[in-house]
Amino acid sequence: MSNSEPPERRKRRGADNPTLADVARESGVSTITVSRVLNSPDSVRPATRERVEAAIERVGYVRNMLAGSLASASSRFIAVIVPSLSNVVFIEVIQGLQTTFEKHGYQILLGNTEYDMRREYELVQTFLGWSSSALVTTGLRHDAACTAMLKRWQKPVMEIMELGQGIDLNVGLSHYAAGRCMAQHLIDQGYRRIVYAGAQMDGNYRARLRYEGHRDLLQEHGLEAPLEEWPEASALEIGAEAFRHVVRQRPGTEAIHCADDTLAVGAILHASRAGIRIPDDVAIAGFTGLPFGQHITPRLTTIVSPREAIGRIAAEQVIARIEGKAVKPSVHDVGFELCVGESA
């Protein structure tokens, strides 16, 4: 009989960290028991549990999340896709999402499309590949292939910010209505020659929806609704530039309806430096409701969107869906609020 040494295993991979098996050996139980201590402690007798926990501590065990997720085909990742991180709005939404998801033991996978739908599709593919538990994305418009893929996907899909029936779940507000609302306010204040100023409106179609609301309302009053656009991302500097431009190129303008608060505040601060009185010479209105706008003089007239609430509510609904509590697609309107300062 030839001494058949076990034929020399291939070799080991990995950093050789302690595994469940090591903990199991150390505490004299099986691997599945250790697994249960980690995942459903109540199903293990307290005495056993303590023994296992001590062993975990002793060998310095760190869970391999990849292996667990692969085996269970679920990762407790939540894919979150936003179009930009430069815009505070998305940061606040992310905070709302993060706080709520973290409380329930989910980890966010954050993706940034830079307002590019192809990029969104790529991110979606990658994130599905991580066996995410749900996906949260911005807006209702996506690449067709992307929408199709998400519709086939069996897990919760949440579309936020904009309002309407989309792929599955929705939490947001009507940007069209918000645009109309502010336009109505400006008309109520007696302004007639009103310019809409926006930044990066190719990609950011929610700003465009607000413009459309604004335009439609003005037209219903027989007024023109000129639009001034800047290709750059919104910034205080762009707001200042927009203001200079409108004052110079469109003399007689009574009010500027800015697509967001950053532009509006940039305009107001510039006017104040230039000695132009707001709202007497020109009125300024914004959208978003950043704290900033309420600290400057004159205070900004704007529309407040509940950003953090969008994140929180979206997260709550996704969690309810994951836990099987609600199963129907739904549309949730978080609304908005007109906040009247002195600027318009």
Place this chain on the structure above:
Amino acid sequence: MSNSEPPERRKRRGADNPTLADVARESGVSTITVSRVLNSPDSVRPATRERVEAAIERVGYVRNMLAGSLASASSRFIAVIVPSLSNVVFIEVIQGLQTTFEKHGYQILLGNTEYDMRREYELVQTFLGWSSSALVTTGLRHDAACTAMLKRWQKPVMEIMELGQGIDLNVGLSHYAAGRCMAQHLIDQGYRRIVYAGAQMDGNYRARLRYEGHRDLLQEHGLEAPLEEWPEASALEIGAEAFRHVVRQRPGTEAIHCADDTLAVGAILHASRAGIRIPDDVAIAGFTGLPFGQHITPRLTTIVSPREAIGRIAAEQVIARIEGKAVKPSVHDVGFELCVGESA
């Protein structure tokens, strides 16, 4: 011979998505070839590659990142840990990190400690469990167990924001020096009665380091260095409150050195509403260099820290290390710049 039907497999798990094996069958190659098409396309003959790519398209294959990462013991995740998302500074750093890492095919796993070191340790454990390729965290101070775990870890660890030799790699600036620098400027301007105002300085010890620099310099000039702290997170409102408080409680104060620009801008905007002249009645100085400060009147005197550069450089160094280019621990000083406005 009994017809031994294969004893009825247990059953299938997972959503039953197409796998590498399906693509392999469809394109008439082995699974490893499909894997190679995905991971190192150049090692496959173009003809084969095209056949495989067509099959991927046809069956609608989506990679299972979990399985791949488990098998290769590496996930292309970069763990990023920050103390707060409310502070724009960290957002900008994250942007710098994200842009650079994304270019190289890494995905950020974002964790928020809320200035809690236990929480940081928990996040580190979880993130190591995802077989992250590297870890980026904020500051040089951590829970002892956390530091120990990271030192044992075999992959790159990057500590940012603060300057000094830590666990492995470091990119940041000296907050102590920044505090001194601004204090020196205030003294050069002739201010003597200077109050330092900070928010949330228990957790945010970088703000405290700046205070210490400020205090030491003042003391070297035989001056007192009173400190006013607020437990809340920094916000415009806190800046306004700090200003009110100092003016009322410490009459004769000539300058307020704020721990960050948000406080400083809040103070300036409040002063302007209250009809207090900056800098004639009270001078205001900040730290960070937010765009904001340069748009208000008077413009804020502050210290500009290169936030996005910190993110970018940190990411570049981590990538170099992952790719085996640089192997020694290092400390990189990104410096800071005094930006003199009219406020001090």
Place this chain on the structure above:
DNA sequence: AAACCAGATGTTAGCGCTAACATCCAGGGC
């Protein structure tokens, strides 16, 4: 005392992929 039950724990078989090694084959040198 046999039968029954429920709670705790164990055994087994993958999850879908890739590292390491093995094999195949065409072309070149002698």
Place this chain on the structure above:
DNA sequence: GCCCTGGATGTTAGCGCTAACATCTGGTTT
């Protein structure tokens, strides 16, 4: 014709964990 070489492709054996099923224990029921 033979051997050599190297690029392309295939075979095998896990990576570390958990779902499903199996078993074991000590009480309770009849």
